[in-house]
Amino acid sequence: xTARLAVAVALVxxxxxxxxxxxxxxxxxxxxxxxxxxxxxxxxxxxxxQTVREHGARPESGAGREPLLIVAVLVGYAILLDPVGYxxxxxxxxxxxxxxxxxxxxxxxxxxxxxxxxxVYLAFTQLLSIRLPQGVLPL
Amino acid sequence: MxxxxxxxxxxxxxxxxxxxxxxxxxxxxxxxxxxxxxxxxIALLLPVTFTFxxxxxxxxxxxxxxxxxxxxxxTTSILLNTPGESxxxxxxxxxxxxxRRGRARAALATAAIGSFVAGTISTVLLTFxxxxxxxxxxxxxxxxxxxxxxxAMVSVTALVGRSTVRGLLSLSLGLFVGLIGLDAMTGQPRxxxxxxxxxxxxDVTIVIVGLFAIGEVLFCAANVRRGDDTMQPLERSGFRTxxxxxxxxxxxxxxxLRGTALGFPFGALPAGGAEAPTFxxxxxxxxxxxxxxGGEFGRGAIEGVAGPEAANNASFSGVLVPLLTLGLPTSxxxxxxxxAFQIFNVQPGPxxxxxxxxxxxxxxxxxxxxxxxxxxxxLPLIQLWVKVLLVPRPLLYAGILxxxxxxxxxxxxxxxxxxxxYAIGVAGYFMRRHDxxxxxxxxxxxxxxxxxxxxxxxxxxxxxxFLTVVSKPSTAAILIVAGASLAVPYLPKIVARLRRRPxxxxxxxxxxxx
Numbered sequence: 246x247t248a249r250l251a252v253a254v255a256l257v258x259x260x261x262x263x264x265x266x267x268x269x270x271x272x273x274x275x276x277x278x279x280x281x282x283x284x285x286x287x288x289x290x291x292x293x294x295q296t297v298r299e300h301g302a303r304p305e306s307g308a309g310r311e312p313l314l315i316v317a318v319l320v321g322y323a324i325l326l327d328p329v330g331y332x333x334x335x336x337x338x339x340x341x342x343x344x345x346x347x348x349x350x351x352x353x354x355x356x357x358x359x360x361x362x363x364x365v366y367l368a369f370t371q372l373l374s375i376r377l378p379q380g381v382l383p384l
Numbered sequence: 385m386x387x388x389x390x391x392x393x394x395x396x397x398x399x400x401x402x403x404x405x406x407x408x409x410x411x412x413x414x415x416x417x418x419x420x421x422x423x424x425x426i427a428l429l430l431p432v433t434f435t436f437x438x439x440x441x442x443x444x445x446x447x448x449x450x451x452x453x454x455x456x457x458x459t460t461s462i463l464l465n466t467p468g469e470s471x472x473x474x475x476x477x478x479x480x481x482x483x484r485r486g487r488a489r490a491a492l493a494t495a496a497i498g499s500f501v502a503g504t505i506s507t508v509l510l511t512f513x514x515x516x517x518x519x520x521x522x523x524x525x526x527x528x529x530x531x532x533x534x535x536a537m538v539s540v541t542a543l544v545g546r547s548t549v550r551g552l553l554s555l556s557l558g559l560f561v562g563l564i565g566l567d568a569m570t571g572q573p574r575x576x577x578x579x580x581x582x583x584x585x586x587d588v589t590i591v592i593v594g595l596f597a598i599g600e601v602l603f604c605a606a607n608v609r610r611g612d613d614t615m616q617p618l619e620r621s622g623f624r625t626x627x628x629x630x631x632x633x634x635x636x637x638x639x640x641l642r643g644t645a646l647g648f649p650f651g652a653l654p655a656g657g658a659e660a661p662t663f664x665x666x667x668x669x670x671x672x673x674x675x676x677x678g679g680e681f682g683r684g685a686i687e688g689v690a691g692p693e694a695a696n697n698a699s700f701s702g703v704l705v706p707l708l709t710l711g712l713p714t715s716x717x718x719x720x721x722x723x724a725f726q727i728f729n730v731q732p733g734p735x736x737x738x739x740x741x742x743x744x745x746x747x748x749x750x751x752x753x754x755x756x757x758x759x760x761x762x763l764p765l766i767q768l769w770v771k772v773l774l775v776p777r778p779l780l781y782a783g784i785l786x787x788x789x790x791x792x793x794x795x796x797x798x799x800x801x802x803x804x805x806y807a808i809g810v811a812g813y814f815m816r817r818h819d820x821x822x823x824x825x826x827x828x829x830x831x832x833x834x835x836x837x838x839x840x841x842x843x844x845x846x847x848x849x850f851l852t853v854v855s856k857p858s859t860a861a862i863l864i865v866a867g868a869s870l871a872v873p874y875l876p877k878i879v880a881r882l883r884r885r886p887x888x889x890x891x892x893x894x895x896x897x898x
Binding site for chain 1: 563777783794810836840
């Protein structure tokens with residue numbers, strides 16, 4: 246099964262799931278979600294039919310695993326932001342993403358990572374008075 | 385008129401001038417980054433205005449940020465051919481060709497001066513149109529608002545992207561996201577899946593940062609191994625020479641005016657979006673050039689930059705008409721502006737001119753100012769902005785992710801919202817990969833809840849009878865236009881069939897991307 250077909254099937258399945266959820270909403274809050282989710286299911290079905298008909302007609306481009314790796318880094322970043330602190334987690338996440346995207350000059354990236362996270366941290370905490378997690382660094 | 389003069393009085397205070405200058409500079413700096421359009425620029429820079437206690441300064445800065453972002457975006461489109469949003473796609477086509485022929489400076493100048501001309505004229509139009517439309521809007525009832533939101537969503541969906549089905553699916557995805565949270569009328573939780581953090585719903589800023597920033601970076605990451613786009617260099621020239629020759633001026637001024645004439649009305653209609661007028665302008669300029677013998681289209685025609693860029697800028701002032709008078713955002717940029725208004729507890733709508741008159745006139749005055757500042761600051765500084773484009777791609781994308789994360793985190797200090805933004809980014813990645821337009825999803829998120837509230841309000845008045853609501857003449861008329869707009873992309877086919885001519889392949893599309 247191609248990625249395009251998988252997306253089309255997932256859209257139908259997701260729509261049906263949400264339609265069932267919408268059915269369970271009580272009272273006056275129900276009609277609009279029902280209409281929207283119903284429309285979703287119908288459109289997704291039409292889209293699936295279209296995809297099956299066009300199957301193989303449009304060339305499909307493969308994707309590398311870079312997006313998946315970046316999402317993994319991002320999720321780790323969000324989880325560690327609080328315990329580890331803004332400066333360290335941001336610098337590490339920046340380095341990892343740059344590396345995944347093909348940057349091969351570690352010293353340069355490290356300098357940029359530290360300067361960028363420090364710059365953002367100072368700008369937000371000092372200029373904008375928005376609190377960012379301090380974490381392990383004694384600041 | 386006196387109101388506008390008072391508005392200028394506010395804006396021209398030294399502190400506010402400084403805010404406008406900072407806004408233009410920040411906007412250009414962020415907008416010039418490849419793949420970042422004005423909507424995302426404003427969303428990323430929202431935290432900057434959190435420190436303002438007084439909305440006037442914040443809005444002056446926003447106007448600057450907007451114009452800066454717009455100008456930065458056209459710079460990137462011309463030099464790199466990476467338009468940040470679909471409204472710059474038309475500019476990128478001929479503009480990039482001009483840059484490749486060594487005419488980058490002329491392309492940038494006609495875009496900047498054209499934006500200035502269009503921005504100034506359309507702001508004048510806005511000044512005169514806004515209040516009368518506001519008075520008209522005051523007569524609208526809930527049913528009409530319901531129909532207007534439907535029109536805005538459906539028409540934009542019909543006009544962007546290559547497939548109506550995928551556009552509508554994208555719209556229903558956005559409408560669904562708009563449903564998440566407590567029902568505004570009954571307090572009933574919907575689609576929160578037992579997660580209390582979802583009960584406030586998903587902020588439109590999070591959706592925009594997720595779709596436009598994170599989705600875009602993931603999409604670029606997927607293609608990172610496949611060759612690199614190279615920047616077209618600016619040709620060497622003296623400080624002030626080499627911008628526009630007399631011939632360029634002669635070829636540019638008419639497209640500027642025509643672009644403005646298309647952009648403003650299209651933007652002002654609640655059928656909104658800047659895509660349709662920019663592509664129409666491109667098509668018209670191309671046809672006119674062909675008629676007058678040849679023309680340079682396909683090889684970098686200055687008309688093809690001047691017209692669409694003017695249309696793009698004029699349509700923004702146009703979009704402010706429904707935004708300010710009806711509270712109805714019809715583009716992603718307008719949606720973020722509305723979010724900014726709401727941060728300061730300013731509610732756009734028919735009453736805005738009465739309740740916040742000085743603020744609105746200051747905003748309009750700052751549009752004039754932003755335009756002037758842009759020309760004065762940016763045209764001479766172009767060498768500096770071009771340097772931003774030299775940042776290596778891996779660092780640039782990693783940096784966009786850092787800024788996107790901190791912008792979302794700064795909204796409420798919630799890591800849960802950061803994760804939501806990432807999840808929306810993943811959805812945006814799949815939408816890009818499989819040709820789903822992004823703009824309808826954004827409009828669905830922002831307009832969906834408005835549409836539902838107005839519909840239910842109208843139903844209460846009509847004793848729950850849906851037919852009574854939609855059979856009111858004005859409501860019915862707007863809804864019919866909305867339905868008809870879905871047929872617009874197929875018009876060439878329909879016309880051809882009626883005339884018994886060969887049916888053209890494909891459908892009309894304004895902008896293939898978000």
